[in-house]
Amino acid sequence: MAKGYLNFVLHAHLPYVRHPESELYMEERWLFEAITETYIPLIKYFQKLVDEQIPFRITMNISAPLITMLTDDILQERSLKYLVERLWLAHKEIRRTKGHNDLNNLAKFYYYRFVEQYKIFKREYNCNLITAFKKFQDMGYLEIIACPATHGFLPLINITPNVSRAQIANGIKVYEEAFGRKPNGMWLSECAYIPELEDALNEFGIKYIFLETHGITNANPTPIYGTLAPIISPKGIVAFGRDLESSEQVWSSITGYPGHPNYREFYKDIGYEADWEYIKPFVAKSGHRVDTGLKYHRITGKTDFKDYYHPDWAKEIAEEQADHFMHSRINQINNSASKMVIPPIITSQYDAELYGHWWFEGPYWIYMLFKKIHYNQDTFELITPSEYLSKYPNIQVSEPAISTWGAHGYSEVWINPGNDYMYRHLHAAAERMVYLARCITKPTEIERKALNQCARELLLAQSSDWPFIVTMNTMVEYAHKRLKDHIGRFNALADMIDKHDINEEYLEDISYKDKIFPNIDYSIYAK
Amino acid sequence: MQLLKSEYYELPAKYNQTVIRLLVQSPTRMFVYWEVSDETIKEFNKNNQNYSDCTAVLRVTNLTKNYSYNIPVSPFANNYYIDVEDSGCNYQVELGRISKKKFVNIYTSNIATVPSDHPASYDLSKDGVLFGNYLCIGNKKRLKIYGNKEQYSRFQNQNHTAFENRRNGSSENNFLGSSDNFIGSSGNSMCF
Missing domain, CATH: 2.60.40.10 (Immunoglobulins)
Structure with missing residues (x-):
C-alpha cells in the first residue's frame, strides 16, 4: 500500500482572445501556440499512457474562456490553419537547410511533429480538444475542475454583492456544458483566497480549492501537517496547499528543471532570424515578426552563443529529471509519513502552459514521470483530490489564510500604480449591473438579451489577465484596450436599456464579438 | 460572414x-x-x-x-x-x-x-487539534467534529454555524486509529 500520494495539478487558462472582426490580432496566437505546444502534446502523452496501461492521475483546471475558445468554430478553423502553416514552413525548411546536417535533422523533427499534431487535432478530435480532455476525465485518469468565469481576481472585485457569485456560477455553468457533470473542485483565479468567497463556493457545490503554501501554513489554527494534508474550513471548504519543494524544482528560474542547457531555447526562433520575404507568410498577419514555433537552438548555458538543439539529448535529461523528481517525492514521503496519522499528499500545481510552451520538453517529462512512478517505486501513488478525500475524509479544521500565488504572495501584481485605475470602472460597472438586475425583473425579450450581454461584458472586463499583462509589461496596450472595450460596451448597452432604446444592430454586433457564456442569466446579480 | x-x-x-x-x-x-x-x-x-x-x-x-x-x-x-x-x-x-x-x-x-503575513499564534500543545469529517458535509454542508472540547466551544462561540453538534456513541472515537494520536489533544480528545 502506498505510504503517500502525489496530487499533480495543471492550471490551463488563456484570456478570451477571439477576434472574429480581424485576423490582425496577434493575441489569438497565444491560443494557437498553446494548442500546438501544450494541449496537443499533453493529449498525446495522456493517450500514450492509456495505451501502455499506466494508471496515471492528473488534475486539470480548464478555464471557461479556454473551453469557449477551444470549442469555437472560427478559432478552430484558425488554429487548424496555423498548424497547417507550421507544417508547410517545416517542409520548406527541410529544403532550405539541405546540406546542413544539424539544421536539416531539426527541420525534419518539426515536420514529423506537426504531421503527428495534425493527426491528433484534425483526424482524432475534429479540432475540438475539449472532447479529448473530456474523454480522459470520463475514463477516470483526469479530474477536471472549474475556475471563476473569466478568471476574475475575486478579492479585488468582491466589493459589489453577487460579483463573485456570478464569476463562480458562470465558470461552473460553462464547465457543466462542456464536460456533462458537476465539478468537485475549483481553481480560484491566481489561487486568490478570501474567506468571503466560501458562501458562493458552497452555494454552487464546490468542495475543494487550491491555495498557495502560506494559505495553509498561515491558516488558523495552524495546520499540523503543513501542506502535506488538506485542511477544511469551518464552512466546509477543503483546501489543498502548494508544496514548496516540488514546486521549486520545476518553477524556479535559477535551479528549475526547464533551465537545463540541453533543453530547447525559447527565445531563439526563426520568426526573428529568417529572411523577411521568406518568413512573412508564417509570422503575424499584422506584419510583425513573432515566434513561429521553429526553434533550432538549445539553452547551452549563460552565453549568447547558442548551440544546436538535439531532441535526443533533451529527452535524456527529461528522463533523468523525472527520476530526480520521483526520488525527491519518495524522500519527502518517507520523512513525513511516519509522523502522520493519514498518508501525506503532496500537491504540485503548475500553469499548464509551462509544460510544452515555455518548457518544450515538459509534456514528455510528465509522461516519463508518470511511467516511472508506476514501474520504478511503490512508496507513493498519483491521486486526484476527490479520490484522496473519499479515502481520507477526516481533515483538520482550520480557516485558510488570505493569500494568492502571485509574486510576494498577495495582490501586488493585480493592483499597483500601473493598473489600479481599472478597479474604479470595474466596481462602477458591477454596481450598475446589480442595479439593473434588481430593477428589471420582467424584461422584454430585447431587454433580456441586452442585460445578458451586459453581464458578459462585465465578466470579460473583470478578467485578471488585463491587470496582469500591464504589470508584466508585455501586450500592455492590448490589455488597456480590452478593459476599455468591455467597459465601453457595457456602458453603451446600459445607457440604451436606461433610455428604453436598444439598438438591435449594435447589440447583435457586440454579441457576435463577445460570444461567450451562451446560457448566462443576468438575474444572478439581483439577489 | x-x-x-x-x-x-x-x-x-x-x-x-x-x-x-x-x-x-x-x-x-x-x-x-x-x-x-x-x-x-x-x-x-x-x-x-x-x-x-x-x-x-x-x-x-x-x-x-x-x-x-x-x-x-x-x-x-x-x-x-x-x-x-x-x-x-x-x-x-x-x-x-x-x-x-x-x-x-x-x-x-x-x-x-x-491579511496576516505570519502563522497564526496558536498553541497546538495547549489548544489541541480539531478534525472534521468531509464526507459528512453532504448537501447540508455540515461537519462532524472531532477534537478538543474547549476548542469546539470556541468555534461555536464564533458563530461557525456550519458545525453540527452531534453527540455520537463511542464508535466514532476510533477514526484514524487512536484519537490519542492527535498532537496536543491526548487525554481530552473527544468526539461530538
Missing part, C-alpha cells in the same frame, strides 16, 4: 457619484480611491467652509485594534496607497475635509481585511 463594426471607447472620466473604496494590496499596503459628486460638494458648502478651500484628509481606522489617524492628501488626488503597521486587522477609511479645524466626513469606505 457577419459585418462587424469598428468601435472606439474611452473610459468615463468620472461617474459623478460619491464613493470611496478600500482595496488590499498586501499585509502592509492598502489602496483607496474616491470620487465626490457635484451634489455632495454643494451639500458640503451649505454647512461648511468652501469645499475647495478645505484640506482633504483620509481618516484611517484600524477597527481591530481600535485606533485612527489622519493622512492629508492633495485636494486633486482621487486615490492613495496607505502603508499600514498592523497586518491581520480590519480597516476602514473615511474621506473628509478639514473645515473650521474640524474633520467633516464626506463618505466612508467598505471594511477591508489586511
Whole structure:
C-alpha cells in the first residue's frame, strides 16, 4: 500500500482572445501556440499512457474562456490553419537547410511533429480538444475542475454583492456544458483566497480549492501537517496547499528543471532570424515578426552563443529529471509519513502552459514521470483530490489564510500604480449591473438579451489577465484596450436599456464579438 | 460572414457619484480611491467652509485594534496607497475635509481585511487539534467534529454555524486509529 500520494495539478487558462472582426490580432496566437505546444502534446502523452496501461492521475483546471475558445468554430478553423502553416514552413525548411546536417535533422523533427499534431487535432478530435480532455476525465485518469468565469481576481472585485457569485456560477455553468457533470473542485483565479468567497463556493457545490503554501501554513489554527494534508474550513471548504519543494524544482528560474542547457531555447526562433520575404507568410498577419514555433537552438548555458538543439539529448535529461523528481517525492514521503496519522499528499500545481510552451520538453517529462512512478517505486501513488478525500475524509479544521500565488504572495501584481485605475470602472460597472438586475425583473425579450450581454461584458472586463499583462509589461496596450472595450460596451448597452432604446444592430454586433457564456442569466446579480 | 463594426471607447472620466473604496494590496499596503459628486460638494458648502478651500484628509481606522489617524492628501488626488503597521486587522477609511479645524466626513469606505503575513499564534500543545469529517458535509454542508472540547466551544462561540453538534456513541472515537494520536489533544480528545 502506498505510504503517500502525489496530487499533480495543471492550471490551463488563456484570456478570451477571439477576434472574429480581424485576423490582425496577434493575441489569438497565444491560443494557437498553446494548442500546438501544450494541449496537443499533453493529449498525446495522456493517450500514450492509456495505451501502455499506466494508471496515471492528473488534475486539470480548464478555464471557461479556454473551453469557449477551444470549442469555437472560427478559432478552430484558425488554429487548424496555423498548424497547417507550421507544417508547410517545416517542409520548406527541410529544403532550405539541405546540406546542413544539424539544421536539416531539426527541420525534419518539426515536420514529423506537426504531421503527428495534425493527426491528433484534425483526424482524432475534429479540432475540438475539449472532447479529448473530456474523454480522459470520463475514463477516470483526469479530474477536471472549474475556475471563476473569466478568471476574475475575486478579492479585488468582491466589493459589489453577487460579483463573485456570478464569476463562480458562470465558470461552473460553462464547465457543466462542456464536460456533462458537476465539478468537485475549483481553481480560484491566481489561487486568490478570501474567506468571503466560501458562501458562493458552497452555494454552487464546490468542495475543494487550491491555495498557495502560506494559505495553509498561515491558516488558523495552524495546520499540523503543513501542506502535506488538506485542511477544511469551518464552512466546509477543503483546501489543498502548494508544496514548496516540488514546486521549486520545476518553477524556479535559477535551479528549475526547464533551465537545463540541453533543453530547447525559447527565445531563439526563426520568426526573428529568417529572411523577411521568406518568413512573412508564417509570422503575424499584422506584419510583425513573432515566434513561429521553429526553434533550432538549445539553452547551452549563460552565453549568447547558442548551440544546436538535439531532441535526443533533451529527452535524456527529461528522463533523468523525472527520476530526480520521483526520488525527491519518495524522500519527502518517507520523512513525513511516519509522523502522520493519514498518508501525506503532496500537491504540485503548475500553469499548464509551462509544460510544452515555455518548457518544450515538459509534456514528455510528465509522461516519463508518470511511467516511472508506476514501474520504478511503490512508496507513493498519483491521486486526484476527490479520490484522496473519499479515502481520507477526516481533515483538520482550520480557516485558510488570505493569500494568492502571485509574486510576494498577495495582490501586488493585480493592483499597483500601473493598473489600479481599472478597479474604479470595474466596481462602477458591477454596481450598475446589480442595479439593473434588481430593477428589471420582467424584461422584454430585447431587454433580456441586452442585460445578458451586459453581464458578459462585465465578466470579460473583470478578467485578471488585463491587470496582469500591464504589470508584466508585455501586450500592455492590448490589455488597456480590452478593459476599455468591455467597459465601453457595457456602458453603451446600459445607457440604451436606461433610455428604453436598444439598438438591435449594435447589440447583435457586440454579441457576435463577445460570444461567450451562451446560457448566462443576468438575474444572478439581483439577489 | 457577419459585418462587424469598428468601435472606439474611452473610459468615463468620472461617474459623478460619491464613493470611496478600500482595496488590499498586501499585509502592509492598502489602496483607496474616491470620487465626490457635484451634489455632495454643494451639500458640503451649505454647512461648511468652501469645499475647495478645505484640506482633504483620509481618516484611517484600524477597527481591530481600535485606533485612527489622519493622512492629508492633495485636494486633486482621487486615490492613495496607505502603508499600514498592523497586518491581520480590519480597516476602514473615511474621506473628509478639514473645515473650521474640524474633520467633516464626506463618505466612508467598505471594511477591508489586511491579511496576516505570519502563522497564526496558536498553541497546538495547549489548544489541541480539531478534525472534521468531509464526507459528512453532504448537501447540508455540515461537519462532524472531532477534537478538543474547549476548542469546539470556541468555534461555536464564533458563530461557525456550519458545525453540527452531534453527540455520537463511542464508535466514532476510533477514526484514524487512536484519537490519542492527535498532537496536543491526548487525554481530552473527544468526539461530538
